[in-house]
Structures are given as structure tokens and as C-alpha cells.
Amino acid sequence: MVIACFNYVNLSFSRVFKQLYSLHIQKLMGARSGQLSMQLFADTFMTVGFGFLIAQLIQFDLLGIMNRIMSIQVPVNFLYSSQMLPVTFGFILLLACIPALYMSWRLPDMSVSMYNNFYRGKAKGRIITSLAIVQFVISFILIIGNISVRRQISLLYDKAENYKGIYIFSVGDNKTSMLRLKENIGSLSGIQAVALSNPIYEWPLSEFSPNGTYESYTSEDGDEEVMEVMGYKLLKGLPWKEVIERYPHPVYLNRTWAQSLFPDGELPVGSLIKEYEPRLKDRPPFGDDHVIAGVVEDYFKLYIPNSLETPVDKGIIGFARDGTDLKVRIAPGNASVIKQIYKEWDLLYPGNYLEHESLYDKVLGNNKKLFELSDLLMMYSVISILLTCFGLFGMTLYAIEQRTKEIGIRKVNGSTTWQIIKLLDRQFIIWIGIAFVIAVPVTWWLLNQWMQSFVYRAAFSVWTYILSFFIVVGITLLTVSWHSFKAASGNPVKALRNE
Incomplete structure (x- = not known):
């Protein structure tokens, strides 16, 4: 507006x-x-x-x-x-x-003389300049903001990449065993790994503090294939398939929790987890046989809210021979195998309910606000650029009308068309430069305030500002150069006679 x-x-x-x-x-x-x-x-x-x-x-x-x-x-x-x-x-x-x-x-x-005195004076020239600079500042803010949000979305895609191709199949109750389905679909073409697992739960580590916050951890368990399906990266400790043969209830800590428990980096493999985290003594399901087996890389949360705004907290992965869910990693380009999984389910349990969801889509879906913001900024940026182009059209006509006599005199004295174009375009480049200098600190402050809400943040890049500068300059020159060329290539005698 x-x-x-x-x-x-x-x-x-x-x-x-x-x-x-x-x-x-x-x-x-x-x-x-x-x-x-x-x-x-x-x-x-x-x-x-x-x-x-x-x-x-x-x-x-x-x-x-x-x-x-x-x-x-x-x-x-x-x-x-x-x-x-x-x-x-x-x-x-x-x-x-x-x-x-x-x-x-x-x-x-x-x-006409009254118009020249009132509308062509220095005061009105300053008004025109100010209005043009404000338009360019708004365009810069929207374009830089849009590029920055896109970079944040790229970071989200990078975080969610590990979950691409992973699907969870569930029946909504704890009565129907998924083991037979796992055995039947393990050999299907396009399936890379299948694991029985239980839903991810969040457990409190302590009671609410006076300020209303509390510590918690996420708990996930599965069978011998769960690490392969989920793609968790082992940083320290024993391999998953080896450790489940050695201990009845091995557990893996994520890096954030391990660093808080073992700041010196020493990992007591085979020791009871509750000896190093006393708050787990009275917490299910930890007993006297839950031992530390290793440390895995921090993983993106899979429960709501699992977004770039959700901080990395304490996480643990345990072993369970049976589970209520079936996690399947499907090779790229083989999504059609999902239909075959449903066919196998109908053969085993005809008429029974089965549903599935993509972990990749779930992660992206829980960051819906980020995509909405990106779409809004893109829409506003396009509208802003279009309106700015319309304004530049009028300002170019206005500038050329003011300098008709000057253009004619310069042409008569030997100025080339290219020199005239540079003369007419120079003021717009100056306006863009002033607007850019104003917009950079403003957008930096706005983006810094916006980024405070994110735990995962895209790295700052000076190329974001450089790209926005060239976008605005390019669009401006495309808009005004036609009028500049037309004025510069015209007959100087005609221009002076009309003037």
C-alpha cells in the first residue's frame, strides 16, 4: 500500500x-x-x-x-x-x-510556469527522491527476507533428509503383532530395512521448577534393525547388533545427554545408566540391567513439535524384541512398494485397520509456519517489485521531461547515446545505493530478531545481500533503460524546439 x-x-x-x-x-x-x-x-x-x-x-x-x-x-x-x-x-x-x-x-x-515553479523545484525533487528510496528499501527488505527464509528452509530439508523414505506402519492398538508382517515384507524389492519399534515418548527427568520449566528426555526403542532403518550415526561404543547379543537391555545416549553426563569424554560402556543419572532410578522402564552401550549423533525430533525451533534435548535409544509399530526404509523411487505392504497385511489380517505416515513429510509438516512465511514473503516481494517497476516507469518519464532541454543540448554538443543513457540511469543507481545502505542494517536487525526463535539457524551469508542488490539493480535498469534509450536516441533539434 x-x-x-x-x-x-x-x-x-x-x-x-x-x-x-x-x-x-x-x-x-x-x-x-x-x-x-x-x-x-x-x-x-x-x-x-x-x-x-x-x-x-x-x-x-x-x-x-x-x-x-x-x-x-x-x-x-x-x-x-x-x-x-x-x-x-x-x-x-x-x-x-x-x-x-x-x-x-x-x-x-x-x-505551465506555475507548475514548473511548484512541481519542479528542489523541494519537490527531494520528495521524489525520498519516495523512490523508500520504495527501494521496502523491496530490499522483502527480497533479503525472502532469500533468508529460503536458506532456513534449505536447512530444514537438510535436517529432514535422513528421514526421507522412512515410513511408520501402525494399527492403533497393542494387540495385533507386526512381527509376521515384518517377516513377509522383508524380501520385497525396494525395501532396504524393516524394524519393529515402539512410539517415541517424552519422559520427565524432574518436576516443574519455580519458573514453570522442567527437564525431559525422549525414549525410543526397537529391534535389531532399528538403527539401520533410522540411520542413526554411532559416535562411540559398541555396534548395535553386537551389543544386543551381549546385554539384555543396552541403551544408547544421544550426544547432548552424553556430554552432560561425561564431560571428560570417557564412556563407561557396560555400566548401569541410572548410576550416572540418579534421576532415572525411579523412572520406568530402567532397571538393574539397562547398561550404557554407546553414543549416537543428535537426531532431529520426530514428535510434535519437531521443528527448527525445537531445542536438542536428552534422548535415549533402547532395545525391544517386539513393538507396536513397523518402521520401513524404502529405497528412492520405490514408493509403490507401499501398496504391496498393504496387500501383505490384508492377507494376514483381512479387514483389519492399518495406517502409515512418512517421517519426512511429518518433519516438513510440523514446520508449516516456515513455509507459510516463505510463501507470504515471496508474494509480497513479487508485488513490491511489480509496483516499484510501475513507479520507476513514472519517475523515468518525470526525469526525462525535466531534462529534455539538457538532453538536446548534450546531443548537439556531441554526447553519444550511451553517455546520455548513463546520465539518465545514474540517479536511479544512486537511489538504489542509498536504499541498500539503509536496508542492510534494518534487515540484519529484523532477521537477527527472527532467528532468535530458532535453535537450528542457517549461516549468515553476505551473498544474500549482494544477490538482492543485483536483483534490484537489474530490474531497475530493465525498467528505465527503454525510456532512457528512447530519449537519448531522439532528434535533439526536435527536443529543443518542443522545449
């Missing part, structure tokens, strides 16, 4: 100059001031009204996209309800009547 209002002002400056000549001709032909005022009012009012009608057509196409981005359901008929219509028409009348009344009151009695 800010950019659109600035564009309206800038375009009016270039448009009014041409309207004055038409008005004076009409006066000479006998038109009265009242008639000219009515003509200007109708012209401005209809311009806004026509824009509103076009917006209504676009609105039908974009409403569905907006609902998807914002995860809302606004019906089309709401836009024409008793709640919205008064607001909409009030807004349209405000946008249409104020400039229309000003134009119809001011222009009929204004001469």
Missing part, C-alpha cells in the same frame, strides 16, 4: 505536466473552469474505479492462493458481505475522491 501510494504521487507528477497543455487548449476553445474541474474529477475517479474492477477479477484467482498460504478459509461471498462492502467502498471513495478533488481544484487555474 505504501509503495502504491508513492507510485500514485510520482506518476501524477509526470502526468499532470502533459495535462496542463490539454487544459489550456480547451480553455482557448471556450471550456469553462467548472467543466474542466468536472472532467479532471471524472478522469481521476474513473481511473481508480477501473483499477478496482480489475482488482475484483484478480481477487477471484488469488483468494484460493491466499487461503492456502495463510491456512484459512475465506469464502468469496465474504468479500461482498455486509461486513466487507462498507469498508471496501469507503476505501475506494477515499482513494478516488481525495486526489480527484485536489486535481479538479488545483489544475484548471494553474499555468
Whole structure:
């Protein structure tokens, strides 16, 4: 809205100059001031009204996209309800009547010399410059923000990559054994590994503290294939399949928990876990045979909320010969094997319920807000760039009209077309440079505040700012260079005669 209002002002400056000549001709032909005022009012009012009608057509196409981005359901008929219509028409009348009344009151009695003194002075030049710089600043903020959010999404994809191809099959109760299904599908083409496991639980380590927080840990257990299916990386200790043959209940700690228990790096393999973490003594399921077997790399949480905002906490993996869930790692490009798994299930338990979910989709789905923010910034960035281009169109006309005589004199004195283009484009490059200097600290502060909510953060890159600079410069030059070339390649004698 800010950019659109600035564009309206800038375009009016270039448009009014041409309207004055038409008005004076009409006066000479006998038109009265009242008639000219009515003509200007109708012209401005209809311009806004026509824009509103076009917006209504676009609105039908974009409403569905907006609902998807914002995860809302606004019906089309709401836009024409008793709640919205008064607001909409009030807004349209405000946008249409104020400039229309000003134009119809001011222009009929204004001469070209009065226009030159009022609209072409240094004060108005500073206003135009300020408005242009603000537009570029907004564009920079949106583009840099959009690129930064995209980098954060790339980090999310990297974190979720390990879970691509992993599916959990469950029946929703603890009565139906999944062991027979595991035996039947283990040899299917496209299946890399199958493991019986139990759901991941979060257990408290301590009671609530006075400030309302408490420590907890996540517990996951599975059979001899669970480490292969989940792809957990062993950092220290004995291999999984070796340790389950040696101990009845081995446990693996994640790196975060191991570092808090063993800061010196020494890992007491074979020792009871509850001897080093006294808070586990009275916590199920730890007994006198749960021993430390090793340390695995920190893994991305798989329960809600499992997002980039969720901190790495204490985690433990144990051994269980049976489980209520079936975790399956499927080779890339073999998702069709899921249908075969359901066929095997129907043969074993005809008519019984079975469901599955993708861990990869679950991780991405629990970061839905990040994708929504990215879509919003992308939409705003595109709108901002389009509106800025429209504004540049008007400002270029305005700048060329101001310097018509100067361009003609320079051409007569031997300036080349390329030199004239550089002269006309230079002020826009200066505006972009000033806007860039303003936008960099502003976006850095905004992004830093936004990043505080994330535990996992994409690394800062100066290329984000450099890329945004070249995007804005490229779009600006594409927008203004046509007018600059047309003015620079014109007949200087004609320009001086018209001036």
C-alpha cells in the first residue's frame, strides 16, 4: 500500500505536466473552469474505479492462493458481505475522491510556469527522491527476507533428509503383532530395512521448577534393525547388533545427554545408566540391567513439535524384541512398494485397520509456519517489485521531461547515446545505493530478531545481500533503460524546439 501510494504521487507528477497543455487548449476553445474541474474529477475517479474492477477479477484467482498460504478459509461471498462492502467502498471513495478533488481544484487555474515553479523545484525533487528510496528499501527488505527464509528452509530439508523414505506402519492398538508382517515384507524389492519399534515418548527427568520449566528426555526403542532403518550415526561404543547379543537391555545416549553426563569424554560402556543419572532410578522402564552401550549423533525430533525451533534435548535409544509399530526404509523411487505392504497385511489380517505416515513429510509438516512465511514473503516481494517497476516507469518519464532541454543540448554538443543513457540511469543507481545502505542494517536487525526463535539457524551469508542488490539493480535498469534509450536516441533539434 505504501509503495502504491508513492507510485500514485510520482506518476501524477509526470502526468499532470502533459495535462496542463490539454487544459489550456480547451480553455482557448471556450471550456469553462467548472467543466474542466468536472472532467479532471471524472478522469481521476474513473481511473481508480477501473483499477478496482480489475482488482475484483484478480481477487477471484488469488483468494484460493491466499487461503492456502495463510491456512484459512475465506469464502468469496465474504468479500461482498455486509461486513466487507462498507469498508471496501469507503476505501475506494477515499482513494478516488481525495486526489480527484485536489486535481479538479488545483489544475484548471494553474499555468505551465506555475507548475514548473511548484512541481519542479528542489523541494519537490527531494520528495521524489525520498519516495523512490523508500520504495527501494521496502523491496530490499522483502527480497533479503525472502532469500533468508529460503536458506532456513534449505536447512530444514537438510535436517529432514535422513528421514526421507522412512515410513511408520501402525494399527492403533497393542494387540495385533507386526512381527509376521515384518517377516513377509522383508524380501520385497525396494525395501532396504524393516524394524519393529515402539512410539517415541517424552519422559520427565524432574518436576516443574519455580519458573514453570522442567527437564525431559525422549525414549525410543526397537529391534535389531532399528538403527539401520533410522540411520542413526554411532559416535562411540559398541555396534548395535553386537551389543544386543551381549546385554539384555543396552541403551544408547544421544550426544547432548552424553556430554552432560561425561564431560571428560570417557564412556563407561557396560555400566548401569541410572548410576550416572540418579534421576532415572525411579523412572520406568530402567532397571538393574539397562547398561550404557554407546553414543549416537543428535537426531532431529520426530514428535510434535519437531521443528527448527525445537531445542536438542536428552534422548535415549533402547532395545525391544517386539513393538507396536513397523518402521520401513524404502529405497528412492520405490514408493509403490507401499501398496504391496498393504496387500501383505490384508492377507494376514483381512479387514483389519492399518495406517502409515512418512517421517519426512511429518518433519516438513510440523514446520508449516516456515513455509507459510516463505510463501507470504515471496508474494509480497513479487508485488513490491511489480509496483516499484510501475513507479520507476513514472519517475523515468518525470526525469526525462525535466531534462529534455539538457538532453538536446548534450546531443548537439556531441554526447553519444550511451553517455546520455548513463546520465539518465545514474540517479536511479544512486537511489538504489542509498536504499541498500539503509536496508542492510534494518534487515540484519529484523532477521537477527527472527532467528532468535530458532535453535537450528542457517549461516549468515553476505551473498544474500549482494544477490538482492543485483536483483534490484537489474530490474531497475530493465525498467528505465527503454525510456532512457528512447530519449537519448531522439532528434535533439526536435527536443529543443518542443522545449
